[in-house]
Amino acid sequence: MNTAIPGAAGAPIHLAGRLPIVTLLLCLFAEVLLYLPAELHAQLYFERAALQAGGALGLLTGQWIHADAEHLYWNMLALAVLGWIIESHSRRLLVCSLVVGMLSVNALLLSPLCELQRYCGLSGLLNTLLVVAIHLRWQQSRSPLIACIALASVFKLAVELYSGQSLLTHISWAPYAPAHLAGLLGGLVLLRFRVHGDQ
């Protein structure tokens, strides 16, 4: 089956026709990282002390490593959905979104606003992908359902920021909602530049 969907610029989007190879590889990468030996696993978090000692690896791997299996699998499922939507539209856009998302979250972690010593997980980056995916879908359909999803996502983020609690999720690390906000802002910045680029 080859399901074609009009793209934002009128180009067809192929959901089943093109294998989202980048998305699948990234999911596999995140899963492999989880099952590394514990002593190696611990070296891959974003860790402020290690960074100060000159170890920058955590900036690259910190968002791809997860605290536990539950943490990984929900994030991986979200990555699969969002990555598929974006990659179906443009593989380049997916890569750009990933880079911008990682930069946004790292910028927050390195800023004076952040006191975290360690960070892990894809969720901040996923919020960048979420913004881009919602934008693509909105461009395609202007459907009220898309608007509802966007509003629900913003509401969830606002509650998490206010309460400091993660909604509907429990992982073994304390939730850090500001990373979600950073990812979301990164997505908005990307869209802003993209719109300008399109113009």
Next chain:
Amino acid sequence: MTSLPKIWKSTWQNTWKCTAAIALLAAFHAPASLGAGLMSPANGKLPALQIRQHHVDVIIEDGYAVTSIEQTFFNPHNQALEAIYSFPVPAQAAVGEFTYWIDGKPVTGEVLEKQRAREVYEQEKAQGRESALTEQDDYRTFDSTVYPVRPQAEVKIRLVYLQAVKVDLGIGRYVYPLEEGGVDEQKLAFWSYNEVVEEDFSFNLRMRSSYPVDTFRLPQHPAAAIQQQSPDTWLVSLGNARIDGETTSTQPAFRLDRDIVVYWRHQQGLPGSVDMIAHKPADGGRGTFMMTVTPGDDLSSIQQGRDWVFVLDYSGSMAGKYQSLVEGIRKGLEKLNPADRYRVVLFNNRARELTRGYQVVDTASINRTIADLEAIQPDGGTNLYAGLELGYRGLDSDRPSAVVLVTDGVANVGLTQKKDFLELLEKHDVRLFSFMMGNSANRPLLEGMTKMSNGFAMNISNSDDISGRLIQAADKLAHEAYRDIHVEIDGVKVKDLAPARIASLYRGQQLVLFGHYWGGGEAEVEITGKVSGRDVAYRTRFAFPASTQRNPEVERLWAFASIEDLQDRIDYLGEDADTREAIVDLAMEYGLVTNYTSMVVVREEVFEQYGMDRDNAARVEAERAARAQRAAGAVQDNRVDSAQPAFSSPRATPAGGSGGGALGPWMVLLLLPLLFAGRRR
């Protein structure tokens, strides 16, 4: 758990970091320290004995550590020697075994009153028979004297000590103390020795924990091998010995000049909990328990402004650390809240105020303070009392205040008795936070003072991860604390709780409580206290075992905690015959070396001649058998409040700790419509 609004508000919290920064940064670039744990001829003119082997085995399980040190020394001289083996007293350590190999066989010591033990040792020495004596030199060192060390011959000894191991903000810390020196008072005859292990050195720490650990860290020993052997067992190894135990000339010697500090980090999100281990022989009678309370994270951060008085030691021993201390103060002051004020008091032989009264926090006053500090050269002795007295003078009763004391030495000028210090503190309702640098600080004095003021004391090794300790200290200062803690146990007869008084518990700290119980069965346990004036209570229900022999070491740990309580009483009220006798009785019954008791080793057949029962040898054997049994079995989960949790929230982790986030099932469900929602415009 941190949200962005909280982070924006958290500038205030940075304020508190200054206090810890000042204390902790001073530990940077500490001067080269001398090693300890060595054997020297009693005649200080002769060179030290060679250390041929030094093996350290640490087992951390069920909330306490058992450290076993085996050393082999060699006398390169052509005469028989009396030698002294000396090592720093580790924090909260109960020395319960000293074994001396006589005719190739290990002989374990027995505890006697200090004077009597010395007499036995001297009598044996006079007769030319093998003998050894382990004494506590106040809070500084344990000294073991061994006679004779024959020419061109080896001496082998083993020392075992126990200590409760606490986890703070999810981070455990174990220190194998080796550094000595750098203080004003030195036993000069002791300082010319060989601190190099010529042949085999090994340090093996095995951790067995039912609470998952996610990593280990040895900041000053990056070459250590860290291995997770199973989900609940870790092994940390360090040394120059080959696996088969043989050595070659290519094996590097190991210097015993730096503390070995080991951290482990528990996984986040672990529940607040009550854990208990016990020892109760099957014959009924009295049991002993050790209860570890790890509160859930329900202490709020403090928002109001404060006055800070920094009382800083600039005696001669601080010379190598002073510039770091100044830099720490600079960074700390820059982080102060604009609503705060500060004073700086310095002391060596006498005390003086560096700042003229309280300073507001602005760039000009900070620069002025730093310039004044930089112009000072550390020298002289340590008049700690004068420093504290000046620090406590002129406090503003309308504002909350705190005193931060940083010292690496002992009080040796002016008033030096603990009683005087406690009386000084009693006059002021102000918390004292002490930062003790190195292994030679007068720990009993500083801990006693902070306990009385409801503050906290932090021991900082030169091998510590300074930034990590900074996080732990700053976190505590930035949060409320539990006060007036009381533990009530109903349903089972419980007595002899130690510590008798639980002053305060700061965020992330564990409460470890020892006691005796009779019978067994279900008990209601209620932990009450006050947080910022409001009452808090945590309740649970669990069973005390009618019989268990898994952890016989708990008896010694209880005895050690009880002796510490008695020693506190002596320090405060002065020594009286009853209290002294109580300490001696406890120490002799449980085989512990204290200020009033020593451990003596003689030939096996000679114990009987002196009428000494082999109680300690039997206890040591029972503990060794229990350890072997535990090692062969599975790791035990000691949590007792699982059925009725005492705390509703997870354990505290540093406010600047770890974080992550996940898009849970509902969020993923929300995303699924995206896949198909926009298929037609």
